[in-house]
Amino acid sequence: MTAVRAPAAARPVHATRGHLRAAARLLRLELRRNAMAWMLPVAAGLFWLTAYHKAMAAPPLWNLRATSMQKGALVAFACPVAGAAAWMGSREARRHTTDLVTITARPRWARLLTTWAATTCWAMMGYLGCVAVLYGVTAQQATWGGPLWWPAAVAAAGLSAVSALGFAAGTLIPSRFTAPGAAIAAFFALALSTVLIHGSQSYWQISPLVTGPWDIGPDAGVATFYPYLPDLSIAQVMFLTGLTIAVLGALLLPNGPGGGWLRAAAATVSAAGLLAAGTAVALAGTGKMDAHGMIAIPALHDAVNDRPVHYTPVCSRTAIPVCLNPAYTSYLPAATAALVPVLNEIAGLPGAPARISQAAATYQQGIGNSVRASLAGPSISGTPPVLRLLLPDQLLGPGMTTSALATALRASAGPAIVAGVTGDSPGVSPAQHAVAAALRMSAGLPQSSPSAPGMQPPTATGPLPIPVRSAARRFAALPASARHAWLVHHLAALRAGRITLAQLP
Amino acid sequence: MTAGTAPTVPTTAAPGRKAQLAWPPRAGIRLLRLHAASRRAPAAIAAIAACAIGLRIALLGHWNTYGALQLPLVFEAGAAAAIAVTTASPLGEPERLTGRWLPFLRLATALALTAAAAGALTAAGTGAHLAGGTLDVLRNLAGMTGIGLLCAAALGGRLAWAGPTAYLVVGVYGLQTQWHPPALTTPWIWPARPPHDLGAAICAALVFTIGMAVITARGARDPAGE
Amino acid sequence: MNVEITGLTRRFGQNMAVAGVDLRAGPGVFGLLGPNGAGKTSLLRMLATAIRPTSGRLRLLGRDPGSYGPRREIRRRLGYLPQNLGYYPGFTVAEFVEYFALLKEVPAAQIPAAVAAAIERVELGGEAKTKLRALSGGMLRRAGIAQAIVNEPGLLLLDEPTAGLDPEQRVAFRALLRELGQRATVVVSTHLVEDVGAACTQVALMDAGKIVFHGAPADLTARGEGHGTGDAPLERGYSAVLAGARS
Numbered sequence: 013m014t015a016v017r018a019p020a021a022a023r024p025v026h027a028t029r030g031h032l033r034a035a036a037r038l039l040r041l042e043l044r045r046n047a048m049a050w051m052l053p054v055a056a057g058l059f060w061l062t063a064y065h066k067a068m069a070a071p072p073l074w075n076l077r078a079t080s081m082q083k084g085a086l087v088a089f090a091c092p093v094a095g096a097a098a099w100m101g102s103r104e105a106r107r108h109t110t111d112l113v114t115i116t117a118r119p120r121w122a123r124l125l126t127t128w129a130a131t132t133c134w135a136m137m138g139y140l141g142c143v144a145v146l147y148g149v150t151a152q153q154a155t156w157g158g159p160l161w162w163p164a165a166v167a168a169a170g171l172s173a174v175s176a177l178g179f180a181a182g183t184l185i186p187s188r189f190t191a192p193g194a195a196i197a198a199f200f201a202l203a204l205s206t207v208l209i210h211g212s213q214s215y216w217q218i219s220p221l222v223t224g225p226w227d228i229g230p231d232a233g234v235a236t237f238y239p240y241l242p243d244l245s246i247a248q249v250m251f252l253t254g255l256t257i258a259v260l261g262a263l264l265l266p267n268g269p270g271g272g273w274l275r276a277a278a279a280t281v282s283a284a285g286l287l288a289a290g291t292a293v294a295l296a297g298t299g300k301m302d303a304h305g306m307i308a309i310p311a312l313h314d315a316v317n318d319r320p321v322h323y324t325p326v327c328s329r330t331a332i333p334v335c336l337n338p339a340y341t342s343y344l345p346a347a348t349a350a351l352v353p354v355l356n357e358i359a360g361l362p363g364a365p366a367r368i369s370q371a372a373a374t375y376q377q378g379i380g381n382s383v384r385a386s387l388a389g390p391s392i393s394g395t396p397p398v399l400r401l402l403l404p405d406q407l408l409g410p411g412m413t414t415s416a417l418a419t420a421l422r423a424s425a426g427p428a429i430v431a432g433v434t435g436d437s438p439g440v441s442p443a444q445h446a447v448a449a450a451l452r453m454s455a456g457l458p459q460s461s462p463s464a465p466g467m468q469p470p471t472a473t474g475p476l477p478i479p480v481r482s483a484a485r486r487f488a489a490l491p492a493s494a495r496h497a498w499l500v501h502h503l504a505a506l507r508a509g510r511i512t513l514a515q516l517p
Numbered sequence: 518m519t520a521g522t523a524p525t526v527p528t529t530a531a532p533g534r535k536a537q538l539a540w541p542p543r544a545g546i547r548l549l550r551l552h553a554a555s556r557r558a559p560a561a562i563a564a565i566a567a568c569a570i571g572l573r574i575a576l577l578g579h580w581n582t583y584g585a586l587q588l589p590l591v592f593e594a595g596a597a598a599a600i601a602v603t604t605a606s607p608l609g610e611p612e613r614l615t616g617r618w619l620p621f622l623r624l625a626t627a628l629a630l631t632a633a634a635a636g637a638l639t640a641a642g643t644g645a646h647l648a649g650g651t652l653d654v655l656r657n658l659a660g661m662t663g664i665g666l667l668c669a670a671a672l673g674g675r676l677a678w679a680g681p682t683a684y685l686v687v688g689v690y691g692l693q694t695q696w697h698p699p700a701l702t703t704p705w706i707w708p709a710r711p712p713h714d715l716g717a718a719i720c721a722a723l724v725f726t727i728g729m730a731v732i733t734a735r736g737a738r739d740p741a742g743e
Numbered sequence: 744m745n746v747e748i749t750g751l752t753r754r755f756g757q758n759m760a761v762a763g764v765d766l767r768a769g770p771g772v773f774g775l776l777g778p779n780g781a782g783k784t785s786l787l788r789m790l791a792t793a794i795r796p797t798s799g800r801l802r803l804l805g806r807d808p809g810s811y812g813p814r815r816e817i818r819r820r821l822g823y824l825p826q827n828l829g830y831y832p833g834f835t836v837a838e839f840v841e842y843f844a845l846l847k848e849v850p851a852a853q854i855p856a857a858v859a860a861a862i863e864r865v866e867l868g869g870e871a872k873t874k875l876r877a878l879s880g881g882m883l884r885r886a887g888i889a890q891a892i893v894n895e896p897g898l899l900l901l902d903e904p905t906a907g908l909d910p911e912q913r914v915a916f917r918a919l920l921r922e923l924g925q926r927a928t929v930v931v932s933t934h935l936v937e938d939v940g941a942a943c944t945q946v947a948l949m950d951a952g953k954i955v956f957h958g959a960p961a962d963l964t965a966r967g968e969g970h971g972t973g974d975a976p977l978e979r980g981y982s983a984v985l986a987g988a989r990s
Contacts, residue, residue, distance in 0.1 A: 033851035041842055045833045054683050062690040069699060087689070091682040099676070106675075108829030111793045112890075116846035117818040123846060188557060188605060189564055192598035192678030199685060200591050207578075274811065410697060 035126070038118075042130035047099045051092040052138040058088035059142045067146055070411055072153035073339055074160055075235035079223035081146050082163035085139060086170045086220055090202055093135045093171055094178035095195035100131045101182025102190055121264035121278065124183065128260065132175045139171055155341035156323065160235070162245035163223060169252035170220035174198050176259040183263060212301035212377050217244060218251050218293050225301040227381045233406030234305040236339050237372030239317045243309035244299055247292045254288030261285055303388070305375040325369065331359035336370045340403060346418035347403065353455035354426045358433045360496070362503050365432070366396035368425075373406045383408060392432060399432065401425050426457040435507040442480045443511040447499075449476060449484035454492070483513045490517060552622040553629075556603040561630055564599035568592040569637035576645035583692040585648035589638070590692070590708050593657045594685035596634040598678040601665025603630060604737035605674025613736070624733040631662050631725075652712040657688070660707050660721030666728030674737035744769050744802075745898050745928035746790065751799035752952075753785050760785040762952030763799070772924035774943035774960070775932040776981060781949040783932040784826055784902055790930060791823040791900050804897050819848050822896035826903045826932075828887040832876035836867055836886050839875055843890040861893040864919060866912070880907040888916070892923065899929045905938055917942040936977040940964075948984050955988035 043049075063084020070076040101124075104110045113123060147159045178194040205219035212225040222244065224234060235241075261282030265275060299309040302318075325335040328348040332355040336344050351368065358364040374388035385407050392399050404420035405412050412420065427448075431437060436448035452459055459476075476484065487495065498517055505511050553559070572592040580588055603626065606612055612619065638654050647654070661681045668680030691701045691709030701709055710717035746768040753761040761782045777783050788794045789801065792808045804820055806813035830839060840858045849857050862871050865885040875883060884907045891899060905913045913935075920942040923929050933939060939946050940960050948956035948963070956963060960977060967979030970986070 030851045034845055034848065034854075037841070037851060037854065038845045041838055041845070045831060045838070051679065054679060058683055058686045061687060066690075066697075088686060091686055092679070095678060095682060103831070104829075107831055108827060109831070110829070111788065111791070111825055112823065112829055112843070113846060115791045115793050115818055115821060115823050116843065117815050117848040118846045119815070187560070188602045188675050189560060189599060191675070192595070192602055192682060193564070195678060195682040196591065196595040196598060196685070199682070199689075203587070203591070203689075207584075272811075 035122070038122075038126050039130060039133075042126050043133060046096075046127075046130045046134055048093070048096040048131045048134035048138075051096040052134060055089045055092040055135075055138050056142060058092070059085060063088050064142070064146055068149070070230065071232060071405065072150055072155070072342065073232055073236060074150065074154055074157040075240060076230055076232055076411075077146065077150045077154075078160035078163040078240075079230055081143065082167045082223055083221050085142060085167045086174075086202060087199070088142075089135065089139055089167075089171055090174050090198040091195040093131075094174050094181075094198035095191045096135075097128070097131050097175040097178030098182035098191040098194035100127055101179040101184075102186035103127070103182075105186030119274070121274070124179075124264055125260065128176065128179045131179065132172055135171050135175055136168060139168060143167075154339070155326075156338035157236070160240050162240065162242045166220050166245050166248045166252070169249045169256070173252040173256045173259075176256040176263075180259050180263045210381060212307065212383070213297070213299060215293050215297040217299055217307060218248060218296040220248050220252060222248075224306050225375070225377075225383065227377070227383045228301075228305055228375065228385075228408060230411070231305060231385075231406070231408060232340075232411070233373040233385065233402070234375075236321075236337055238304040238306075238320055241302070241304075241306040241308055241313075241317050243312045244296065244307040246312050247295045247299070247309055251289045251292035251296070254285045254290075254292060256285070258282045258285030258289060301375060301377055301383070303374045303376075305373065305385070320372065327367075330355055332365060332368060334368045336403070340370065340405075343403065343405070343414060343417060346414045347421055350418040350422040351426060351429070354422075354429050354451070354457060357451050357455050357492070357496070358429065361433055361499050363397070363433055363507070365392060365399035365429070367398045368429075369398050369400050370403055371400035373402050391428075399429065401428075422456075423458050426455060427452055427459075430455070430457070433503075441506075441509040441511070442477070442513050443483070443516055444506055444509070445476060446480045446483035446513060446516060447487060447506060449480065450487035450495075453484065453488040454495070479513055483516050487516050548618065549622060549625060553626055555607060556605070556626055558603055558626060558630060561599045561603045562633060565596045565630070565634045565637050568595040568599070568634070569641040571595075572638060573641040573645065576642065576647060579646065580648070583696050585646070586653070586692050586708070587689045589642065589647060589649065589654060590657060590685060590688050592641075593638060593654060594661055594681045594688075596638060597658060597661035597665050597681040600627065600630045600634060600662050601669050601677035601681060602674055603627075604666065604669040604677060604732055606737060606739065609739050613739075619736070620733045623736055624729065627662075627666065627729060627732055631659065634658055634662075649712050652718075653708075656712070656718050656721045657708050659725040661685070663721070663723075663725035663728030666732040667724070669737040670728075670731045670735055672738060677737065745804050746773075746930070747800075747802040749800040751786070751789065751801055752797045753782075753789060753794065754797045755785075759952055761789070761796075764949075764952075764954055766947065766954065766957070768928050768930065768945065770924065770926060770928055771944040772920050772929045772931060772942050774939035774946035775930060775949065776934075776936065776939060776946060777949035778985070782952040783949050786949070787823075787900050787902050787930065787932050788825075790898070791821065792817060793823070817898070819894065820897040821847075822891035822894065822899040824887045824891040824901045824904055826906075828883065830875050830883065830886070833874060835872050835874055836862060836878070836889070837871040839886055840889045840893050844893045847894040849894050857893050857895070861889040864892065865889045866915065881909060881912060884908060885912070888919075895927075897927050899923060899927055900932075901929065902932045903934070904931060905933065905935060913938065936975060936981055940975075940977045948981065950985055950988050953988075956984045 063081060066084055067077045067080040070080055104113055143164050178198065181194045182190050202221055205216060206221050206226060209216045209222065209226040212227060228234065261278050265278045295309050295311055298311065299307040302308040323338055326338050326341045326344055327333040327335040328344060330348060330352055334348045334351055336347065371387055373385045376384045378384055387400060387402050391401065403417060404424065405417050430448050430451045434444055434448045434451065436444050449459060502511060572589060575588055635655055635658055638658060639651050642651065642654060661684055664680040664684050665677045669677035672679065687706060688708035691706040694700045695709055704710055704714065704716035704720045707717035707721045744767050746766060748764055748766040751761055751764045752759065764786060775783050789796050790803065792814055801808060803817045806817050808814040808817050834842065837858055840861055841854060844854045844857055862868055865888050867882060867885050867889060870878065870882060875886060878886065888904055891901065905916055908916060917938060920929055920931065924944065931938065931943065943960055946958065946960050946963055947954045963980040963984065964976040965980065967976060967983045970983040972982045973979040
């Protein structure tokens with residue numbers, strides 16, 4: 013073998029390139045022979061059965077799908093990733109190659125880091141593939157908005173941390189029980205991380221399973237009218253990345269004599285990771301639910317995200333248009349059908365709204381874990397008057413199907429619209445009660461219903477007196493045109509209380 | 518080694534069937550003990566005990582809805598995974614080529630560990646608010662142990678944990694869907710079914726029985742190269 | 744000198760596995776004989792920098808392996824084949840050798856050629872793409888030898904290298920040893936005295952953690968004349984020296 017001496021200036025460049033090439037070759041070798049590749053079908057199957065199904069059951073709103081994906085992906089991937097990483101970490105001990113690899117020149121940290129990186133690469137590839145499928149399907153279904161990338165970033169950082177912890181466990185305890193122990197522990201830790209959350213200000217919000225105020229849960233009204241706040245996601249990514257770095261730094265400490273500088277470097281890296289993680293936890297503890305239903309962390313907050321998202325509403329072509337945020341386009345036909353009977357009754361009447369417009373909800377933390385969602389501002393405003401309402405899906409509670417939403421909307425908003433036009437409320441004249449009841453009957457609305465948030469409360473829930481009911485039935489039995497014509501002429505007097513029951517046709 | 522006079526061995530008649538049947542019970546117990554030690558059964562028992570203690574500690578808290586049912590499932594999966602990984606044989610082919618006792622040893626070890634896990638987890642739940650009760654624990658444990666044993670036969674004992682842990686995620690999700698529809702109601706996801714559900718019990722028992730039969734007859738797949 | 748040992752000891756709990764060894768070895772093939780439990784493997788592992796000595800002075804390839812930097816330099820030029828070879832069954836022969844070439848920091852550009860050469864030298868060229876789990880015991884051993892020589896080591900340590908090799912392969916292997924010994928120090932620990940006689944220029948005999956003989960194979964043979972037991976001259980020399988050391 014003859015040695016060829018390269019020019020002095022080129023030697024460091026060549027050396028660096030050579031190191032990189034060697035590192036790439038080593039990584040390629042590890043990628044080809046990694047247990048995580050075999051666990052991907054398990055992880056993908058779990059993702060499909062749990063996260064994908066759950067996300068697809070939610071309406072095609074980016075905020076719902078993305079937050080569901082963040083939680084579901086972590087739960088589905090945590091066990092396989094932790095177990096596979098622990099398996100790879102224990103490889104040298106299981107295969108009795110410890111001596112063989114220890115006496116090689118490449119530092120222990122480089123060797124272990126390469127194995128971990130290969131395991132995590134496979135995990136990321138599987139995860140990103142699942143994200144691509146879910147987001148791709150959502151992109152085809154969603155009517156507005158775009159993918160939310162912060163939830164994907166949090167889950168990715170979470171998987172990286174799970175992989176690091178599993179790998180460390182396998183390296184330190186190369187027993188046959190380590191891989192299953194790591195898998196179960198990862199799942200349990202994730203599940204337990206959310207148990208201790210109370211209210212909307214908690215250090216435990218740092219858990220990667222938390223996508224917003226824990227008491228709200230997945231809510232269609234959040235991150236639609238206002239941008240998705242990345243504050244909590246940033247803190248979570250910082251925490252998970254810091255944790256990963258701290259674990260790897262501690263693991264890669266040299267275990268032989270000498271290498272003081274290496275030991276110091278590894279300790280510094282670990283300390284930096286711990287500092288980052290601790291800072292993130294502290295930041296999460298300062299986070300509070302804002303009026304738009306998301307966690308705002310003062311130190312990370314960008315005021316730009318407090319401005320509402322501009323959008324062009326989608327409206328129905330009815331006498332009184334029903335206008336929704338374009339993200340809810342799929343609900344427009346059902347919402348319109350639910351409200352058209354009552355809108356036909358009041359269209360053209362003095363004081364009737366020119367438009368029904370969906371508004372953003374505002375959220376308030378109550379006592380303990382309760383949260384209240386309501387309409388911000390008056391329900392009717394502007395000239396000509398616009399009636400603002402919340403879709404039932406924007407309120408807290410389980411998600412609704414389209415038909416369930418239409419039913420709930422008709423039951424809550426319909427009577428409130430009638431009451432708004434007729435001035436019906438507790439204490440007004442019997443004629444007003446009768447006319448309101450008649451309009452509800454004509455529109456097929458329930459006579460008593462829960463009040464729509466932020467809207468004028470409907471009549472008292474008790475049964476109407478017999479004379480009022482009789483007058484209502486009489487008025488409702490009129491042809492629609494006659495009823496409408498009478499209201500056009502007499503609505504102002506009715507609202508002023510000057511019409512008696514006997515004066516009703 | 519030096520050449521010398523070999524020690525004299527008393528000549529006996531070739532052992533007949535009577536002698537084979539009259540194998541001393543102490544030898545049988547010793548064989549079982551050595552077999553269990555080779556499979557790291559003491560460590561598995563320690564792992565099962567840790568699961569039981571963990572369950573007991575966790576039950577000190579008050580859990581509601583599906584959380585109360587999901588929590589014991591985590592520890593049941595842990596115990597099932599610990600039982601499954603004990604099927605791995607460190608001895609490989611030489612052990613397989615021995616006499617007829619190996620299947621019985623495998624069966625006895627798996628059954629004993631399952632019984633120990635059932636006892637430990639049931640005891641951990643006694644006097645505490647164990648949602649689902651003892652029936653739930655026994656059904657879930659048996660079913661997941663069966664999955665672990667089938668995985669051991671397919672993938673090898675050391676990778677058998679993949680089955681119970683994957684099923685844990687499925688079971689946890691299935692339980693959640695009972696409160697957040699659409700619900701998964703298939704009896705093959707038995708943790709999501711009520712404790713007295715006959716279909717779920719049959720499915721779990723079937724999986725357990727098949728797993729036991731396979732592991733008894735074939736044992737865990739030997740990893741390549743060992 | 745590639746190996747310089749002075750007063751080297753190694754203790755495992757109460758057991759003194761190596762109880763004071765002095766040795767100097769330059770290029771050539773150095774045989775290490777001894778009964779089971781004599782301390783050969785422990786000595787070899789110390790030379791391989793796998794374990795640290797309890798006491799004594801050790802210099803390998805002109806460097807002290809006690810410090811991180813020199814130890815890393817030594818390991819770049821070291822080859823080691825342990826008695827019980829661990830391996831990853833899913834790797835092919837080529838991947839296995841390449842893996843160790845990478846770990847030994849063979850320059851990346853030279854790796855493909857080095858791997859191919861090492862595999863050919865152990866006559867596994869036809870099995871380069873075969874997974875290790877599919878190899879026979881002897882082939883596996885040869886794959887182990889290939890990973891030990893892929894970096895053209897200056898110090899090659901082989902513990903029972905011919906275990907599992909058939910006679911024809913052992914002959915080829917001895918030729919390889921002689922060839923390697925022209926440039927490097929090769930230390931071979933073995934029970935097979937014929938390997939020592941055929942390939943080694945120097946031989947040491949260990950017993951109870953100490954070296955009880957150090958010299959040429961011919962000198963060991965001479966010690967057995969009229970004294971030792973065994974079927975071959977070297978065996979007689981071996982047994983005679985041991986008997987003398989134990990009396």
